[in-house]
Amino acid sequence: MGSERERAEDGTEERGNPGLEYDNNEDRVLVERFIRARDASADPATAEREMESAFRMIVVRHQERVHRLVHGYTKDPLEAEDVTQEVFVKLFRKLDSFQWDSAFYTWLYRIAVNTAMDWMGKRKRRPVQLSEDITLHERIDQTLELVEEPDAPLLQSERAEITRRILDELPEQYRSVLYLREYEDLSYLEIAAALGCSLGTVESRLFRARAQFRRILEARFPELLQ
Template sequence: MPASTAPEPGEVPDIDLVKRCQAGDTRAFDVLVSRYKGRIYAMTYHMIQNETEAWDLSQEAFIKAWRALPSFKMDSAFYTWLYRITHNVVYDWLRKKKIQGDGEFDDSRTEHRIAAGAEAVPHGDQAPDTAMKNAELGKRIQQAIAKLSPEHQQIILLREVEGLAYEEIAAAIPCSLGTVMSRLFYARKKLQELLKDCYENAA
């Protein structure tokens, strides 16, 4: 769901909840957490491939967001601002892991089927062999994404999983529109190389 999606009828807009938070209303922040915790967790998990750490980092991101809310000038969408905070939290964690020599992808970690592969799964009941092939494909896609650089993982996640527009991605990272398009091009090209055998088998 793109960050710019309008609220559902009867749903309090983010900007109103933010104003309440800035006035000290913790219940308004609870609403924001409930609204975005799933997306923040999914984004974090896809970047680090560790379920427990992803929950911890998501919680840390929300804590930092609460502390920073008084200085939020509402010059961008709340989710864009929240994403920036989460991005910094995750990258700090990744840098520390790299320094400690523990930044490699671990295939034994808890596996989730990523949303990016969902489009390839037919609707309705599947034959056992078809379901197995789709599960294997989802695993291969996830492993391929894990081999990308952090910047390319991020761009694939925001575009293919989160469904954000180029302009929203540029605001969230932040970077220029040209950088978004360039990174996305090279990330997709790298994924095609990593999944070349999958394409050949499907032909």
């Protein structure tokens, strides 16, 4: 077996990674166009138009992925849009610090995860809303109350809702790694870049996250695993 990095790099090449559908070079061209316009001392109106054009093109290229990731944390359309905007604002403020030694979108994911985590932290510091102050079991029970025939097999939408609620109860670092792997289909190497941790950490965290998710699911809904 090769080294960890060799294995991961090989894996990235072998597995038809969806991340590679994105052209990193195109991002680079747009970013450089933005920076050139921003730093130009020529006509300010032209510079502004150039900057806005590059900014919007980058946003359009990535907004869907960032929004989906952020929505996984916020669960609220308005909050998700607000946090997604914040992600892009931070991205453009930090553009000069990106060294292009990794994929642009993994860096963007990192900013998105950190921004979403910050949002979660702020939300926790807010006074607890009545609707938030209930346990996992109570929330799952609420979901089950919506099921018209409790003995009937769970519908796909009900299974999905239960799954999402259990996912929400996991520690944030477990949830992030599961999101990036299962929903964004990132490779271990990309997850490591997005979360700023090692490949070994990604692997063990992913395993523990899945194990914890399975334990909760088995305790309450073993039929979902059959």
